Amino acid sequence: MYQFSRAIYRELAPHILAPPPGATATSNHEQVLRACEVVVERLATDRHYFARPARTLFCDIRPYFPMSSQGRVFQVVSGYMDLAQRFLAEHPVAAYALVSGAPPQCRATTRKGAACQRIPLPHNGYCPSHQHLADTEDRELAAA
Numbered sequence: 001m002y003q004f005s006r007a008i009y010r011e012l013a014p015h016i017l018a019p020p021p022g023a024t025a026t027s028n029h030e031q032v033l034r035a036c037e038v039v040v041e042r043l044a045t046d047r048h049y050f051a052r053p054a055r056t057l058f059c060d061i062r063p064y065f066p067m068s069s070q071g072r073v074f075q076v077v078s079g080y081m082d083l084a085q086r087f088l089a090e091h092p093v094a095a096y097a098l099v100s101g102a103p104p105q106c107r108a109t110t111r112k113g114a115a116c117q118r119i120p121l122p123h124n125g126y127c128p129s130h131q132h133l134a135d136t137e138d139r140e141l142a143a144a
């Protein structure tokens with residue numbers, strides 16, 4: 001997954017603004033790279049609750065770029081976020097494990113209040129026993 005955050009950073013690095021006086025020379029670069037990593041991590045581990053990752057990342061990093069580069073920044077961010085989401089749709093379990101170092105878990109909570117430990121199905125993040133929760137969620141979304 002980090003190939004996506006690194007690719008975004010590499011393409012955008014030449015456009016990053018110089019840091020404010022007094023800050024270390026690389027501070028803006030570190031902020032941009034970190035923001036890219038945070039979004040990729042969240043996408044890999046929590047994509048069902050992460051509605052607009054490209055928009056989120058763009059808003060996080062745009063202060064580090066001059067006005068003249070904002071269009072370019074948005075293009076790069078949306079392009080790679082599309083790729084990352086496509087990759088995730090195909091390899092959800094691998095992507096999650098790469099980022100978190102652990103296998104994914106079902107999104108449901110058991111009757112005892114603990115997180116369900118079963119392996120979720122990739123398309124909705126619930127294990128086979130908790131598929132009814134995904135159906136309820138879809139209806140709630142449709143009703144909202």
Ligand SMILES: [Zn+2]
Pocket residue numbers: 106107108116117118126127128129130
């Ligand atoms: Zn479950």
